[in-house]
Amino acid sequence: MARDTDRLDPPMPRVERSWLPLLPERGKISAFEIALLALCVALIAAELPQSLRDVMLLTYLWGGLALAWNIAGGYAGLISFGHAAFFGIGAYTSTILGVNYEITPWIGIWVGAAISGVFGALLTLICARLRGPFFILSTLAASEVVRIGALNWATLTGGPEGLAIRPVPSVLNMVFASKTTYAILMLGYLVAIYLITKVIERSRYGFYLGAIRDDEDAASSAGINPLFIRVSAMCLSALLTSVGGSLFAQYFLYLDPTHVISPELSFQFALLPALGGLGTAIGPVLGAFAITPLSELLRSYLGDAAAGLHLAIYGAVVIVVMLYFPGGMAAALERLRPRRRAEPA
């Protein structure tokens, strides 16, 4: 039973090149994206209540993380259920360097990113032969090894009790008193990865990623080195996820292995882009912007009265979207595009 390899992202319609397209397009900044960014900035400036500010900055962080996952999972087709390992390595590295060695997180973040990048590259390198479910399972196993390691290497990671960052606000410690500063930081993270994604989309490298995802044999016979592309895509994705992990640690000021390296976290990294639209820049952002506030608000409003209800709905939504709208929210957005097929002959 040959499984067809049709792409999940919607085919790009032919529209004439305009300077500022209305809707998101590959490799271009559109009016839609600028409006969305303006909305994000306005939300930071607005006097929201504290609880909503929490939701807002978590949404930005998750947007960035979903985009980071999407570089490997969406563009290169390297579906990983182990990104929590990179997230955890980032969170732990910057925290351990800060707490034990008094190295500022501004440097620690990049040390963590380097470790995660190397780890991601190595993992992809040694799993180079694996495809499909085998690759997915190997990433899942790798992140479990990291989690159990963190749980047991108590002298370094504090084991199950976790690590706490002293809540002394200062720029050097990357601990801030105001949530606005954190929100700017998280939005900055999101925008940076968004721009990286856009640059990839424009570049030759971006097309290489799609080529090895869609047909590796054809791509390699056209002179692309699949191994290099796969390894570098995972490396970049791991590195960026790790930065998000460090930011998370700096915001929550506490981390333990069950929360920052859990399989559930890995699944979440994968599900947000899948719901939003894999292999598009706007998709993961839409996924994170729709799902994160919804689940956070449902969790706080429903509370214990209906433990699990929001996740049960979430699970059902995932099934329906994957089966009937596999392009996700980005494909829905694409439908809004006016059809301009009839060109004057």
Add this chain to the structure above:
Amino acid sequence: MLTTTGQLIVSGVLIGSIYALMSVGLTLIFGVLRIVNFAHGEFLMMAMYGAWLGTRYLGLNAYTAAIAVVPAMFLFGTIVHRLIISPSLDKPHLVVVFATMGLSILMQNVALMIMSADLWDVPPMLGGRSFTFGPFYAKPELLIGFAVSLMVTFILRWIIKTTYLGKAIRATVQDGEAAMLMGIPVPRIFLITFASGSALVGLAACTMMPLFSVFPTVGLNFVLIAFVIVVLGGMGSIEGALLGGICIGIAQSLSSYFIAPAYGQMFFFSLFLLVLIFRPSGLLGQKGTANLGINP
């Protein structure tokens, strides 16, 4: 020392055979449909709740509850296949990955809503006595699990090797299109396989219920072990699952005694990675399974 080691190996073999029973449904489904059911652990969780409800409210014990649980899981498998698996078979591979992932989240949280996060278990049968043979002893529940596991492996092997259904399944695995042209109802083979895989999880749940507690996220712990066993044994190989399960059982029981329980877990995930890297086709699997035209 020697007796201790022997005892550890005996316990490892017994518990490993139960892990194998839990994984055989997964490997059967993978072997025929070439999909990984990420909700497998939640199927197990649901069946364990079924067995628990049977002992609590119907006056059955965990084993007799199988009479109700196994057909119920077969039916549940049929429904899941109709609604989720079958529509995603002709779509890119990641659709079924994410859809079963969504199903796993859904089932876990429905269980949380209905049954709460409490741990439930069944009272020990036979007064919790142990069965001794020579210098070794074993819980009777483990011995029953071992016997069921061996029986299931041999019956499944017999079905696949000799019956018409088994031949049809093998033909479908080898070349789905050719099988269809020969008049084999391939979609129905898929349905039967998926439902049987689910029924086997139901049987595994009934043998596990006297040994483990059930709670909404119990599946996650076991499904990771099941993945390890299925890959170790060779994805799609029934005997491989038994062998893989026993290996994991022995490895777990030895390493948790001689090293530390926590590192035991780390040991078998590392083992899993090593097998994936150096022999992705597993102990008894077909060569090249890992590259079988599965597009991510």
